[in-house]
Amino acid sequence: MAVETNNTPFQKPPKLKQIGGSLLTFITILLLLNLAIIPSLGSHYRDVPYSDFIEQVEAGKVERAIVGPERIQYTLKPAPNSPSEPPRVFVTTPVTIDLDLPKILRENDVEFAAPPPDNLGWLSTVLGWIVPPLIFFGIWGWLLSRNQGGGPAALTVGQSKARIYSEGSTGIKFDDVAGVDEAKAELQEVVEFLRDSSRYTQIGAKIPKGVLLVGPPGTGKTLLAKAVAGEAGVPFFSISGSEFIELFVGVGAARVRDLFEQAKQQAPCIVFIDELDALGKSRGGNSPFIGGNDEREQTLNQLLTEMDGFDANSGVIILAATNRPDVLDPALRRPRRFDRQIVVDRPDKIGREAILQVHAQYVKLAEEVDLAKIAARTPGFAGADLANLVNEAALLAARQHHPAVTMADFNEAIDRVIAGLEKKSRVLSDIEKKTVAYHEVGHALVGSLMPGAGTVEKISVVPRGVGALGYTVQLPEDDRFLMMEDEIRGRIATLLGGRSAEELIFGKVSTGAGDDIQKATDLAERSVTLYGMSKSLGAIAFEKSQPQFWEGWQNPRRSVSPKVAEEIDREVKDMVDRAHQMARLILQTNQTLLEQIAEILLHQEILEGAELQEQLKSAIAPASLQDWLQTGKLPQELPQLQPAA
Ligand code: ADP
Ligand code: MG
Ligand code: ZN
DSSP: OOOOOOOOOOOOOHHHHHHHHHHHHHHHHHHHHHHHHHHHTTOSSEEEOHHHHHHHHHTTOEEEEEEOSSOEEEEEOOOTTOTTSOOOEEEEOOSSOOTTHHHHHHHTTOEEEOOOOOTTHHHHHHHHHHHHHHHHHHHHHHHHHHHHTOHHHHHHHHHHTOOOOBOOOOOOOGGGOOSOHHHHHHHHHHHHHHHOTHHHHHHTOOOOSEEEEEOOTTSSHHHHHHHHHHHHTOOEEEEEHHHHOOSSTTHHHHHHHHHHHHHHHTOSEEEEEESHHHHHBOTTOOOTTTOOOHHHHHHHHHHHHHHHTSOGGGSEEEEEEESOGGGBOGGGGSTTSSOEEEEOOOOOHHHHHHHHHHHHTTSOBOTTOOHHHHHHTOTTOOHHHHHHHHHHHHHHHHHTTOSSBOHHHHHHHHHHHHHOOBOTTOOOOHHHHHHHHHHHHHHHHHHHTSTTSOEEEEEEOSOBTTTBSSEEEEEOSSOOSOOOHHHHHHHHHHHHHHHHHHHHHHSSOOGGGHHHHHHHHHHHHHHHHTSOOOTTTOSOOOBOSSOOTTTTSSOSBOOOOHHHHHHHHHHHHHHHHHHHHHHHHHHHHTHHHHHHHHHHHHHHSEEEHHHHHHHHTTOOOOTTHHHHHHHSOOOSOOOOOOOOO
């Protein structure tokens, strides 16, 4: 379908033209002035070499000379046979300042003088002082006029970027989107309406005008919007919220106008606004430090106006996507605007398998590849991550000249996506390697005894990514959406397992546990301040659950009395400390096993699957573990830690 660019006929403001025009005239005048000044400084006389001049002086032919620092103008004596001839005047340029010249001239009876003071001097002085500020003010005024004129003036910028927003038909079908069945079911209605609106209009039903797709990045929101257009076979108009935000106030609003103008001509169609949050942040919610954002407000207002200005049954349906629905201006969610929200969440295990299937159809898979297993190993992956995973695996296979993508390629790809690239080149000293090995086995051993954390799949001491010298992969059997109190304690203890192993074996600690400690503390703090899990503080939220978008400039904690703040800190510290003690107790109880597994790991670098399970199976849980998991309390006296010799 042909699409016309619709340049809304805005007129250029005359003011702009005037200023621009006068600036141009001014510069032209300056140029002409320059041209006029330079010749008058005397280049219409013949130029002769300096040596010729000296020769003529010495031959007694020169009558008079005007000697300037850069130029010498001289007149020859009239030729003896034709005295009435007009005097012949020449100019010459001295090679350097010739100090002998006055002497030579005097000796040859030449009348000489300095040039009269430059009567154009004042002009250049005046120009020198006046022109630069004039140019400056000219440009300034010109820029100012572009902004002050509001919308239309700035359009000179918007128009140059005039674009066709339509991507035509997308060719994407619902089959290309997997794992989001609820969202697809909801959108099916929109598709049906676009295909045949009469069914709805006859009965007087109003289809939602705007549908907001909400979900984390990479879950397929953009893809879904395209699929709706593809399924219905209508044109797809798209623009991203951040594209609306321009340097010049009014451009965004003009673009919105443009977009809707184009869309209305192509109805039925889909208008898709990606990253709506970039544009639709609550108005007036701006931090006083940033100042108001006129551009965004104008654009948003224009969008609201446009949305109100047409009838949904005209066939234009607006889809928008955001991963921050919390910051959206309430006006956007009013009825007849984006009044329907569809959540596009990260896929569950079955969903992940379906998405893998969609993307794996384009690559050659080995017989042994079990997508269900891969899905189980990738909790938390969004659609985009899975698409990326399949591609990574295919790249790996191609690099190693495999005829098809194998399970090993997938496993390596998963590690890459989770932990980064392998860094075989990073050579650790023996003592470092040993520290890393014990550290990781410490995580694995503690983790294997904790509830709800799943099985420890893999331990590795091959450095990866930016900071990881080793890593432990522990995967839950099922996707988890809630964490129980005891599981949080278990998780904190697992995180501190690495540090505990270092303490137990080496009697001193390394910097390797920094990240673990950070995570453990965060989790403990959240369980106290956000999940209300502290007995003494109760179910009170001490933290604002939704950080504001000027995050960082404001304390995310509610205002609490110093006493309560102290209490929070103590609770957090207690929680972490106890988990730490429990981790040490577990490792102490299983010290032989710890050493045994660490030796194997040092030898093979990677320990995984059944072999690892076999080892971890013999770990013994200390008697006080269950108690601690349930109550968070430790028996009065824990056996004192004895560093190994
Ligand atoms: P979002 O807009 O939610 O950030 P996208 O729609 O841009 O995510 O997804 C990026 C890519 O990831 C898609 O082009 C597609 O290849 C893949 N993808 C994401 N979600 C899915 C899904 N549910 N099914 C199939 N592929 C998906
Ligand atoms: Mg997107
Ligand atoms: Zn660690």
